[in-house]
Structures are given as C-alpha cells and as structure tokens.
Amino acid sequence: MSTPPPPSAAPQQQPPVLAGPGAGYASPIPVRRAHLGDALASEWTKIRTVRSTMWTLGVMILLMLGIGFAAAAAVSASDAEPPSGSDLLSLGFFGVLLGSICVITLGVLTIASEYGTGMIRTTMTACSSRNRVLAAKAIVFFGLVFVLTTLMAALVAVIQSAMVDSAGSPSGSAWFKATVGVGLFVALLGLLGLAVGTLVRHSAGAITIMIGLVLLPLVLALFMFASSLHSVRQALLEYSIPSQLIVLYGNSLGGGSGPTGWEPLWIVGGATVVALGAAFFTLNQRDV
Structure with a gap:
C-alpha cells in the first residue's frame, strides 16, 4: 500500500510589493510626512525628562521664592517708611535676576548638551529639517520658561503684598509688567542663551558668554570713576541686563534717559531675533 504524500505546508503570506519596475517593499503601516508637531512632541519629551531641566528650573523657583520671602520679611521687620505700590513689587527683582542665570543655563544646555554627547546626530537623522529642530526647541523652551517664570513672579508678588504694609496698592499695569512682562523678559533671555549655544556648540563656553553678557557691563560701570568715561559708564548702567529688568518694576539703576516702560x-527681543537668525543660518551651513 502506497504511503500518502505529506500534507503541503501552509502557504506563507508574502509581503506586499510595489508594482512596476524597480519596485521595493511597501510597508503596510500608513506613512505620513513629519511636521512641526512631531518635532514639538519630541523636544517636549526631551526637556521634561532630562535632569538639567529639573535642577535648573528647580533652583530658579527656590531662588525666586526664597529671596522674595526674605526681602519681604526684612522690609516688614524694619522701621522704615512703608514702600509704595511699585516699590513693593520691586522686592522680587533680586530673586528674578539670580533665577535668570538658571534659565540662561538651561537655554544653553537645551541644544549644546546634545553637541557634547553626540545626540545631535541622532536628532538630525530623525528630523532632516534642521530649521524644524531648532524652531521646536525654541518654542518648547520659551513656552515652558515663560509660563513658569510668570507664575512664580505672580506668586512672589502676592506673598510680598500679604507680608508688607505698603503706602498704596500697585496699579494693574504695574502688576502686569511685574508678572507677564518679567516672564517674557526672562524667557527671551533664555532664548538668547539657546541661540548662543547653537552658535558656540559648547556648553561651558556659551554659559560663560551669557553670564558675562548679563553681569559684566554692570560690573565694568561700577569701576569707571574717570570723568572722561562718564558717558560710557552711564550707557553701561542704563542698558545692562539688570537695569533693563528693574525697569519692568518701575525703577531704574542708571537714573538717566535709558529704557522706560516696555x-x-x-531691546532683548531684538537681540534674541538677531542671534536666532544667525543660529538658523549657521545650523544649516555647518556639519553636526
């Protein structure tokens, strides 16, 4: 009796192929073009999961709250005349100034750290549009810093208003400048740090440049005693970063005809736009 033939193996499903000459494999998964939203999601995942964000923004919050509380406690315990409404809001100036150093550091690290670790190659491979990568980093960073700084500035102002008896309450415009205005200023300053980090591509070097930009003009002005340097000293006092920040609180360090109001x-926005323009240009001209 003859043995029956073995059952034939089940036919295997062949991967779909494209018809036509030179056709290759066609994935059954729908493929779509990447867009800015994908880059934004990627950068948001990066910035909220790296430790540098937690440390820099955490220290910024501690500085703003701690120094703001200490300033309010010192003024409240003194026997001096109660401050006016605008002077009351300016008690948060020193905390914001020191906190801005943390924001500048984070702005630089947002891109310069990827150059240091080599992660920038993976980023540029995943997203071939370098302009899209830098735009996504700038948008995510600016939004995060602006919201957080504005909330902290408003919280510090409320705490100080509750602790210190003032001669009159601040106006609505003064509150708006001391919260939203300060948040915009610090976020733009951090965005300038991101642009410098893109240009320099080195974390320590870019942070040093930014700290020098913030503090060096004021320090130089304090040591210019010669009368021949009076105009230079006055310009450095009026246009230094601390002087421009305190203008948003209704005060001035220079005492002359420097920036006022908004x-x-x-000024900071214009400098940031120029630096970002240079960053976009060089990013497309250089190899990673």
Whole structure:
C-alpha cells in the first residue's frame, strides 16, 4: 500500500510589493510626512525628562521664592517708611535676576548638551529639517520658561503684598509688567542663551558668554570713576541686563534717559531675533 504524500505546508503570506519596475517593499503601516508637531512632541519629551531641566528650573523657583520671602520679611521687620505700590513689587527683582542665570543655563544646555554627547546626530537623522529642530526647541523652551517664570513672579508678588504694609496698592499695569512682562523678559533671555549655544556648540563656553553678557557691563560701570568715561559708564548702567529688568518694576539703576516702560522687552527681543537668525543660518551651513 502506497504511503500518502505529506500534507503541503501552509502557504506563507508574502509581503506586499510595489508594482512596476524597480519596485521595493511597501510597508503596510500608513506613512505620513513629519511636521512641526512631531518635532514639538519630541523636544517636549526631551526637556521634561532630562535632569538639567529639573535642577535648573528647580533652583530658579527656590531662588525666586526664597529671596522674595526674605526681602519681604526684612522690609516688614524694619522701621522704615512703608514702600509704595511699585516699590513693593520691586522686592522680587533680586530673586528674578539670580533665577535668570538658571534659565540662561538651561537655554544653553537645551541644544549644546546634545553637541557634547553626540545626540545631535541622532536628532538630525530623525528630523532632516534642521530649521524644524531648532524652531521646536525654541518654542518648547520659551513656552515652558515663560509660563513658569510668570507664575512664580505672580506668586512672589502676592506673598510680598500679604507680608508688607505698603503706602498704596500697585496699579494693574504695574502688576502686569511685574508678572507677564518679567516672564517674557526672562524667557527671551533664555532664548538668547539657546541661540548662543547653537552658535558656540559648547556648553561651558556659551554659559560663560551669557553670564558675562548679563553681569559684566554692570560690573565694568561700577569701576569707571574717570570723568572722561562718564558717558560710557552711564550707557553701561542704563542698558545692562539688570537695569533693563528693574525697569519692568518701575525703577531704574542708571537714573538717566535709558529704557522706560516696555522698551527693555523690545531691546532683548531684538537681540534674541538677531542671534536666532544667525543660529538658523549657521545650523544649516555647518556639519553636526
């Protein structure tokens, strides 16, 4: 009796192929073009999961709250005349100034750290549009810093208003400048740090440049005693970063015809736009 033939193996499903000459494998998974939203999601995942964000923004919050509380406690315990409404809000100036150093550091690290670790190659491979990568980093960083700084500035102002008896309450415009205006100023300053980090591509070097930009003009002005340098000293006092920041609180360090009102935002914003333009240009001209 003859043995029956073995059952034939089940036919295997062949992967779909594209018809036509030179056709290759076609994935059954739908493929779509990447867009800015994908880059934003990627950068948001990066910035909220790296330790540098937690440390820099955490220290910024501690500085703003701690120094703001200490300033309010010192003024409240003194026997001096109660401050006016605008002077009351300016008690948060020193905490914001020191906190801005943390924001600048984070802005630089947002991109320069990827150059240091080599992760920038993976980023540029995953997203071939370098402009899209830098734009996504700038948008995510600016949004995060602006929201957090504005909330902390508002919280510090409320705490100080509750602790210190003032001669009159601040106006609505003064509150707006001391919260939203300060948040915009610090976020733009951090964005400038991101642009410098893109240009320099080295974390320590870019942070040093930014700290020098913030503090060096004021320090130089304090040591210019010669009368021949009076105009230079006055310009450094009026246009240094601390002087422009305190203008948003209704005060001035220079005492002359320096920036007033919202002009500090236009000045820092203009410098940031120029630096970002240079960053976009060089990013497309250089190899990673």
